[in-house]
Amino acid sequence: MEDIKKKYEFKLLLFLFLSGALIISIFFFFNNSKVEQVEAGTGDNVFGYAWSENIGWISFNNTTGEGSTNYGVNIGSDGTFSGYAWSENIGWISFNQSELSGCPSGTCRAEVNLLTHEVSGWARALAYGDGWDGWIKLRGSGYGVEINDATQEFEGWAWGDVVVGWVSFNCKNPETGNVCSTSNYQVKTSFTFNQLPIATDLTFSVLDYCIYSLPTSFSWTFEDDGTQEYYQVQIDNNSNFSSPEVDSGKVYSSSEAYAPVFSFLYNTTYYWRLKVWDDKGADSGWVSGPLFATPLHAYPYPDFTPSPQSPSVDEVVEFVDNSECYNASGNEYSCQNGGSVGYQWDFDYDAGDGFTVDSTYKGSATTTYSISQPYTVRLRVTDDIGTCNTNRLINISFPLPEWEEVSP
Numbered sequence: 001m002e003d004i005k006k007k008y009e010f011k012l013l014l015f016l017f018l019s020g021a022l023i024i025s026i027f028f029f030f031n032n033s034k035v036e037q038v039e040a041g042t043g044d045n046v047f048g049y050a051w052s053e054n055i056g057w058i059s060f061n062n063t064t065g066e067g068s069t070n071y072g073v074n075i076g077s078d079g080t081f082s083g084y085a086w087s088e089n090i091g092w093i094s095f096n097q098s099e100l101s102g103c104p105s106g107t108c109r110a111e112v113n114l115l116t117h118e119v120s121g122w123a124r125a126l127a128y129g130d131g132w133d134g135w136i137k138l139r140g141s142g143y144g145v146e147i148n149d150a151t152q153e154f155e156g157w158a159w160g161d162v163v164v165g166w167v168s169f170n171c172k173n174p175e176t177g178n179v180c181s182t183s184n185y186q187v188k189t190s191f192t193f194n195q196l197p198i199a200t201d202l203t204f205s206v207l208d209y210c211i212y213s214l215p216t217s218f219s220w221t222f223e224d225d226g227t228q229e230y231y232q233v234q235i236d237n238n239s240n241f242s243s244p245e246v247d248s249g250k251v252y253s254s255s256e257a258y259a260p261v262f263s264f265l266y267n268t269t270y271y272w273r274l275k276v277w278d279d280k281g282a283d284s285g286w287v288s289g290p291l292f293a294t295p296l297h298a299y300p301y302p303d304f305t306p307s308p309q310s311p312s313v314d315e316v317v318e319f320v321d322n323s324e325c326y327n328a329s330g331n332e333y334s335c336q337n338g339g340s341v342g343y344q345w346d347f348d349y350d351a352g353d354g355f356t357v358d359s360t361y362k363g364s365a366t367t368t369y370s371i372s373q374p375y376t377v378r379l380r381v382t383d384d385i386g387t388c389n390t391n392r393l394i395n396i397s398f399p400l401p402e403w404e405e406v407s408p
Contacts, residue, residue, distance in 0.1 A: 044072030044083050048187040050154075054165035055089040055125075060187055062086070075191040077280065081110035081121075090134060090163065091126040100124055104135055112147055114193060114282060119145040119154070127163040134163040145169055147189060154187040197224035197278040202289035204272070209299045210388035214264040218289065219257040222276055230277040233258045239271045239291075250277075267328060269293045295385050298326040300335055302381040302390040304364070312399040313372050319345070319392075321364045323381050335381055336363040344380040349391060369396040 047061035061072035073083040073095050081095040094100070100108040103122040110121040118139065125134025138145050138158045145156045154169035169187045171180040199220045207215040222228040231253060235246035246260045264270065271291050277283045303322040311317040321343075323335040335341045347367045369375060373396060380389045 044074035045190045046073035046075060046081075046083075046187065047189070048154075049185045050085075050158075050167050050169045050187050051171075051183070051185060052087070052160070052164050052167045054160070054163065055087045057185075058085050058087050058093060058167065060085045075112060075189060079112045079114045081112070081123075085123070087125070093123050093125045093134070093136065094132070095123050099132060104137075110138060112191075115196070117147045117149055117193065119147065119156075123158070125160065125164060134160060136160040136164055136167060147191075147193075149193050152189050152191070154189070194278070194280045194282045195225060196282050197222060197226070197228070197276050197284045199223070199274050199276045199284050199287045202274060202287060204289060204292055206292075209295065209386060210301075213298070214266070214294055215259075216264065216292070217257060217259040218272060218274070220274055220276070220287075220289075222254075222256055224278045226278040226280055228254050228256070228276050229279045230283075231255070231258065232275045233260070233272060235260065235262070235270055235272040237265075237268055237270055241271070241273065245270070264294050266294050266298065266330070267296045297328050297330065297385065299386045300325045300341070300381040300383045300388050302335075302379045302388050304377075304379050304390070304392065306377070306392065306394050310395065310397065311369070312397055313370060314368055315399070316366055316368055317394070318364055318366045319377060319379070321362075321379075323379070325381070325383050335383070338383060340384045342382045344382075346378040346380075347375065349376040349378040372396050372398050 044061055047063050049060070050058040052058060059071075062070050063072075071084045071086055071092075073081060073085055075081055080097065082097070083095055085093040085095070087093060095110045097109050100110065100122050102108070103124075106122075107120065108122050110119070110123055112119045120139040122138060123136040124132050125136060126132055127134035136158050137160070140159060143157045143159060145154055145158055147153070148155055153172075155173065156169060157173065157175070158167040158169070159165075160167060168176065171183055171185050172178050200223055201221040202218070203220070204216055204218045207217075209215075218233055229252065230250050231248070232250050233246070233248045234241055234244040236242070236244045246262050248258060248260070251258075269291055270293070272289045273286045274289060275283055275286050301324045303324070304319045305322065307318045307320055308315070321336060323343075324332050325335040325338050325341055326332055335343075341362065343362050343365075345365045347365075347369075375394055375396060376391055377394060378389055378391045380387060
């Protein structure tokens with residue numbers, strides 16, 4: 001009976017041992033399967049080693065191809081990190097956004113600012129192979145990681161919880177002194193930061209105020225290695241652009257000019273600014289253009305009609321003035337009644353002999369023509385802010401012969 005009991009206990013212990021071994025084998029099988037599924041290629045653009053006071057060396061890329069598993073960390077074109085680093089003491093350290101949700105605070109995504117080159121967000125370590133619980137903060141109060149654009153080296157420190165501790169990304173960190181002579185390590189990248197686009201030669205042009213009502217177009221020169229993909233123009237009568245009168249919004253266009261559909265006010269100073277984006281998503285920031293002031297009021301509108309409509313040679317032709325002028329209040333009045341308004345008439349403009357009647361004369365004018373042909377008549381009106389012209393074409397014909405009816 002005693003022998004049977006001992007045999008039973010032995011079989012039970014053997015079963016428990018084999019079951020435990022099977023469980024451990026299954027765990028390592030699935031854990032290794034997970035590792036194979038998350039491996040990154042050696043072509044990723046972050047490489048080198050960082051040093052942790054608690055877990056030792058952290059490798060960012062298996063660039064030597066050692067071992068059966070490739071891994072690496074990569075910076076995407078938008079500055080977002082992805083991939084895995086490796087610590088021989090605690091295992092994988094993930095930079096993948098999908099595995100960083102639920103971080104202790106702030107923005108979870110690991111990323112580098114394309115303008116300041118500062119690295120922020122979190123990484124997450126598979127601490128001691130027992131679940132993702134080794135959070136590493138890449139930027140905090142008084143510390144942080146950044147990338148030196150000139151050397152392409154990572155600089156500064158990250159902080160992990162009690163599992164990881166302080167992580168140094170460069171042996172040149174000033175806080176610990178340059179220890180590169182004894183332990184030359186850096187984390188580096190082949191990622192190239194996009195140069196910010198530049199907008200220069202900001203100008204505005206005004207078309208003919210005599211034809212259009214305050215027409216203005218804005219232009220610039222885009223300077224970048226790439227191409228312009230978007231632009232935005234804002235125009236306001238306040239220099240702080242607190243409430244822009246015109247905002248084009250972010251316009252998808254390579255055009256280097258913008259003509260707003262907007263009724264500008266007279267006697268007003270306007271400010272404008274521009275932002276452009278390149279084809280990699282970087283922008284120039286706001287660039288201010290030269291301010292411009294609109295006229296005190298609308299320009300004069302010259303107008304006249306010939307009488308008679310079809311004059312003959314040597315017949316007196318009167319050009320009846322219908323010109324309108326404007327004051328600062330926007331009210332319209334006859335230019336003949338304006339004290340500072342001047343008229344100039346040219347009864348044969350195509351001949352190039354200058355104005356026949358100068359600015360001392362106002363209102364309607366008369367003349368005669370001795371030759372039967374078409375004539376271009378020009379009227380120029382000048383008020384206190386500007387000058388406008390108008391032309392009319394008239395045909396001078398021979399007079400009809402006089403005749404008298406005689407009875408047969």
